[in-house]
Amino acid sequence: MTHLKNTIASNEPGLSIRNDGGAERTPKEPLAPDFGAMDDRSVRAWTEAMSVAPLGDGRYSVEGQSDETYVVDLPESGCTCPDHTIRGERCKHLRRVVIEVNRGRVAPPGRVRGICEACGREAFLPEGGPPLCDTCRLDPGDFATDRETGDTVVVARVTGVRADEVTVGSRGRTVADYPTNEGYPSDDLVVEVVYPFSRSGVSFADLPRYSFPFSRLARREESLVGPFDRY
Ligand SMILES: [Zn+2]
Ligand SMILES: [Zn+2]
Structure with missing residues (x-):
């Protein structure tokens, strides 16, 4: 059995993926990130209207204001948008997914949102593993x-x-x-x-x-x- 560890990291402050699976986050934590630790592009990536949905295997669909939907691959640091595929930018979709994962709003790679079989609490459970949260497993x-x-x-x-x-x-x-x-x-x-x-x-x-x-x-x-x- 492999332990789920996220090894994705970025060079930008405030944009690395945390390693705790996001499961222990409490709702009391403010939803706005520390803007002081983010550059302008990341602040825009966070504040723009986008909806993020996990697709499994570390992939996420990101729908923006103009109804276009792109797929971000977090382990690959990739995105299907032109900004990334043509210009090679670390695009707003990728940044947004990283922030949402770090804030505990969407499941990190290797995890799915679900109910822990032992304690009955909602948590990010291992993808394909026993449905147990980090505390119970x-x-x-x-x-x-x-x-x-x-x-x-x-x-x-x-x-x-x-x-x-x-x-x-x-x-x-x-x-x-x-x-x-x-x-x-x-x-x-x-x-x-x-x-x-x-x-x-x-x-x-x-x-x-x-x-x-x-x-x-x-x-x-x-x-x-x-x-x-x-x-
Ligand atoms: Zn993109
Ligand atoms: Zn539990």
Whole structure:
């Protein structure tokens, strides 16, 4: 599993893409950017009437005053408008998308606006990943505590399937049916974990995996870097 990191940056102050996914932004933050940090073209790009809509894969459609619609490709720093394609300018459409992403108004590349399955809050969720916000999500290598036993486990993988859809063991019971998982939502996503200290001399990737409903696990602050990088 790759961590979503935006690596786009520009040389202009106030126009680099922040790396936090924009998910934690509060509505209290003023919507007007710091004009002092922007050059004239960026100020115009922000104040002109344009509507920006994410298309996925880091692409955005930008519709301006004259009804023309252009497509900005943020990872490529490209735009389909003549200002960019012919004159090679860092055009107002590209600038506008950068500002909107930085302000948390549209999803950054690799994210989509949605509702977090665990906390029910609106957030920018990973595109094609489990529908969990940055606060709730578990990543491979994260330590977690099993709320039932207090055991320490390490997350191997967060699956995209629900606890009542995954069968485990020989009796064909689902994760949700397990007596110890009673009381946890049956539509929880299934998380695969290992017991990191169960066998010495066995690498993490080779330890047996166990399936848990998401909310049975409490994330801890520590995490292991590396053991599940290949998943
Ligand atoms: Zn443009
Ligand atoms: Zn959440």
